Amino acid sequence: MTDFTTLELAIDGPVARIWLNRPEMRNAIDDVFIRELAEAFAQAQAASGVRAVVLGGRGPAFCAGANLNWMKRAASFTPEQNLQDAAGLPRMLRTLAESRLPVIARIQGDVYAGGMGLVSVCDVAISADSANYCLSEVKIGLIPATISPYVIRAMGARAAQRYILTAERFTAAEAHRIGFVHEVVAADALDAKVDEVLKNILAAAPHAVGESKRLLSDVTGQPIDDELAAETVRRIAALRASEEGQEGLRSFLEKRKPAWTQAR
Secondary structure, eight states: OOOOSSEEEEEETTEEEEEEOOGGGTTOBOHHHHHHHHHHHHHHHHSTTOOEEEEEEOSSEEEOSBOHHHHHHHHTSOHHHHHHHHTHHHHHHHHHHTOSSOEEEEEOSEEETHHHHHHHTSSEEEEETTOEEEOOGGGGTOOOTTTHHHHHHHHOHHHHHHHHHHOOEEEHHHHHHTTSSSEEEOGGGHHHHHHHHHHHHHHSOHHHHHHHHHHHHHHTTOOOSHHHHHHHHHHHHHHHHSHHHHHHHHHHHTTSOOHHHHTO
16 A cells, blocks of 8 residues: 555545545645545545545545645746646546545534645535635636536526635535535534445445446436436336345335445
């Protein structure tokens, strides 16, 4: 397993936990952070038996956006160097978003700029009530370009219009109201709520969970027409005939737990 400098990866049975671990820098994003987070997810996906990932942060911030030293270096780049450097973040976000494993964001502190992108690519977002959120880019003459597709999908276009244009800081309660996070709990209840979500994920069929992630990505925003209907029929028929689908049906009829829960 790789020795990381910006994060920790711990695998415990079916759960991989990735901790952003530069609290003195408020877990700020830079080129090393981007590269290491993509690698940590690749290792989690490749590990035998892993069925879910929890992404959390050490210290007072989940992720406070871009590392200022990285931004200073970028200011001296040529246009071509800036294009190459900027491409790293969307590649990493796609790695998380398209992971076959469900990803839970465990949010304990401030979430700014690029940190908003990290939360928005997670499948489930659980926030401490003390966390604060901000799309701060316009305050320093930038735009949230590479994170915008995921942020808009997570909070909706109308809410994004306000918070991208105003760069207002908003509370965990507001993040929940607009749908950006799924639940808000007291800080001392955060791990229990994450474990509750994990328990439900691990009770589900692992291949079906991965296929459901792919389905959500492929179906969202598509016209509901004959072509889409045919594709959904094809997918459910394939799952019904699969070994996992057959085991699920048998266990239901036999009133027993399916094999994937017994194996944990």
